[in-house]
Amino acid sequence: MSPSAVILEAKSRLARARSVTVLTGAGISADSGIPTFRGADGLWRNFRAEDLATPEAFARDPRLVWEWYNWRRELIATKQPNAAHRALVELEGRHDRFLLITQNVDGLHRAAGSNKLLEIHGNIWKVRCTICKQVAENREVPIALPPHCRACHGLVRPHIVWFGEALEEESLDRSMGAVASCDVMLIIGTSGVVNPAASFAGIAKAAGAFVIEINLDDQPQSAMVDLMIGGRAAETVPLLL
Ligand code: NAD
Ligand code: ZN
Numbered sequence: 001m002s003p004s005a006v007i008l009e010a011k012s013r014l015a016r017a018r019s020v021t022v023l024t025g026a027g028i029s030a031d032s033g034i035p036t037f038r039g040a041d042g043l044w045r046n047f048r049a050e051d052l053a054t055p056e057a058f059a060r061d062p063r064l065v066w067e068w069y070n071w072r073r074e075l076i077a078t079k080q081p082n083a084a085h086r087a088l089v090e091l092e093g094r095h096d097r098f099l100l101i102t103q104n105v106d107g108l109h110r111a112a113g114s115n116k117l118l119e120i121h122g123n124i125w126k127v128r129c130t131i132c133k134q135v136a137e138n139r140e141v142p143i144a145l146p147p148h149c150r151a152c153h154g155l156v157r158p159h160i161v162w163f164g165e166a167l168e169e170e171s172l173d174r175s176m177g178a179v180a181s182c183d184v185m186l187i188i189g190t191s192g193v194v195n196p197a198a199s200f201a202g203i204a205k206a207a208g209a210f211v212i213e214i215n216l217d218d219q220p221q222s223a224m225v226d227l228m229i230g231g232r233a234a235e236t237v238p239l240l241l
Helices: 003-016 026-030 055-060 062-077 083-094 108-112 169-181 197-206 220-224 233-240
Strands: 019-024 097-102 117-119 122-129 135-137 156-160 184-188 210-215 227-230
Touching: 003 184, 003 210, 003 227, 003 233, 019 083, 019 169, 019 197, 026 233, 055 062, 062 122, 062 156, 083 097, 083 108, 083 233, 097 169, 108 117, 117 169, 169 197, 184 197, 184 233, 197 210, 197 220, 210 220, 210 233
Parallel strands: 019 097, 019 184, 097 117, 184 210, 210 227
Antiparallel strands: 122 135, 122 156
């Protein structure tokens, strides 16, 4: 199929769908200037994300982990949603049965106006107390270190699902439900190596959905999708409407 035929096919599948589920990853926000973890500019002081975004790293050196998050908060605070985030808001308006599942923690989908949204990996603008578990919004940039809980003065951590941690059960149930019951699944800008999101394409396909992927390059899940759209999210997602 030619690139324009691929776009037409995706567009008509979406227009006919009774229910749509979307999964996004760091690639959609790359077009807003936020580095992906696996991209060339994803490193901070030579640490890899996998060395910092873990409960073990936080237990060993909470200040170091918070310094990294302060760097990311500073960077993300200056970024805006792009045309792909906005197109997904429009898509949500066209379908009663719609869910946008994002692995991103940057809050750009909400900033764009998405409501049927599940931030399965949490949000960088929220903190959670390590003692009383209370979750609070915190938009300080940079956050004063070490940050403490307003309720019990315990140390707070980012309200983010780290490597090696499980998703909240409700998040997992709602995403699995939406993935297993949609007619069309759209997968945008994710490498598909982090579970459970990595399994979503397979689950949607097994349940009979038509799966469309948008990414700069082929990914492990690309072999099983029905339609692969190669290109930048901000340029290609708006073409689907
Ligand atoms: P990833 O870094 O593993 O993969 C990014 C994917 O996006 C790659 O497949 C890449 O080819 C693709 N991509 C890059 N630029 C693109 C563009 N302009 N258009 C379309 N595709 C593009 O990210 P992931 O799969 O989301 O998973 C890693 C974890 O990283 C997640 O848990 C997420 O929470 C976290 N993360 C989040 C952010 C954010 O919130 N913006 C940023 C970095 C990492
Ligand atoms: Zn507390």
